[in-house]
Amino acid sequence: MRYSEEDLLPISALQHLVFCERQWALIHLEGSWAENRLTAAGRVMHERVHSGEAETRREVRVTRGLALRSLTWGLIGKADVVEFHRVEEGEFQPGEAARLPRHAGWWIPVPVEYKVGKPKLERCDEVQLCAQALCLEEMLGVKVPRGELYYGKTCQRHEVLISEDLRRETAEAIARLRDLTEGKKQPRGRFDQKCEACSLRDLCQPRLAVRGRSVASYVEALFDPRQEGGTA
Numbered sequence: 036m037r038y039s040e041e042d043l044l045p046i047s048a049l050q051h052l053v054f055c056e057r058q059w060a061l062i063h064l065e066g067s068w069a070e071n072r073l074t075a076a077g078r079v080m081h082e083r084v085h086s087g088e089a090e091t092r093r094e095v096r097v098t099r100g101l102a103l104r105s106l107t108w109g110l111i112g113k114a115d116v117v118e119f120h121r122v123e124e125g126e127f128q129p130g131e132a133a134r135l136p137r138h139a140g141w142w143i144p145v146p147v148e149y150k151v152g153k154p155k156l157e158r159c160d161e162v163q164l165c166a167q168a169l170c171l172e173e174m175l176g177v178k179v180p181r182g183e184l185y186y187g188k189t190c191q192r193h194e195v196l197i198s199e200d201l202r203r204e205t206a207e208a209i210a211r212l213r214d215l216t217e218g219k220k221q222p223r224g225r226f227d228q229k230c231e232a233c234s235l236r237d238l239c240q241p242r243l244a245v246r247g248r249s250v251a252s253y254v255e256a257l258f259d260p261r262q263e264g265g266t267a
């Protein structure tokens with residue numbers, strides 16, 4: 036199946052969805068956004084990364100803000116950085132390296148995603164990177180075996196293998212994203228550790244959704260005199 040241009044979903048939505056479905060719904064269905072210290076620092080970091088010129092350092096060609104698209108997976112987005120590592124004939128498996136316009140030789144693409152914080156418990160950053168790899172594979176006609184995540188808090192790069200497990204996880208997240216987008220469902224928030232740093236906490240009110248209650252039903256109950264604790 037091939038998706039049309041108007042059916043493409045943003046890769047960033049995938050990252051939000053895997054981090055927290057409620058956060059995805061607030062941003063991508065309701066158009067909500069709130070800046071906090073982390074999101075502001077992230078915005079500045081991405082502006083800096085994207086504003087740099089393409090450059091070639093020794094055997095590595097660095098491109099910034101590369102537009103990504105996959106009609107097979109139905110995704111669209113932008114890569115912070117894609118490095119192309121030059122390899123010689125015989126140094127790579129068939130289908131691993133691509134030709135680049137105006138650059139001699141063979142090149143292996145490595146997507147690099149920049150994050151302001153530190154590695155997370157959730158696999159949202161890995162899934163986002165894998166989605167970028169899937170787009171690059173379709174655009175360049177090669178297999179992308181690995182990418183890297185850079186975390187500003189630790190100032191470290193982490194290698195991420197684009198393994199079969201990660202590809203499966205990403206495919207499942209893409210299918211879930213499409214289902215929720217088409218169904219326009221509003222997943223409930225559930226308070227947990229990640230909520231502490233979430234810029235949408237005030238809008239989401241995850242503590243009100245305890246015991247499976249939605250915000251709407253909680254507020255309704257507050258004003259219902261028949262219920263214990265209701266406000267007459």
Ligand code: SF4
Nearest residue numbers: 055058224230233239
């Ligand atoms: S506050 Fe928690 S539940 Fe609500 S959107 Fe943020 S991470 Fe998700």
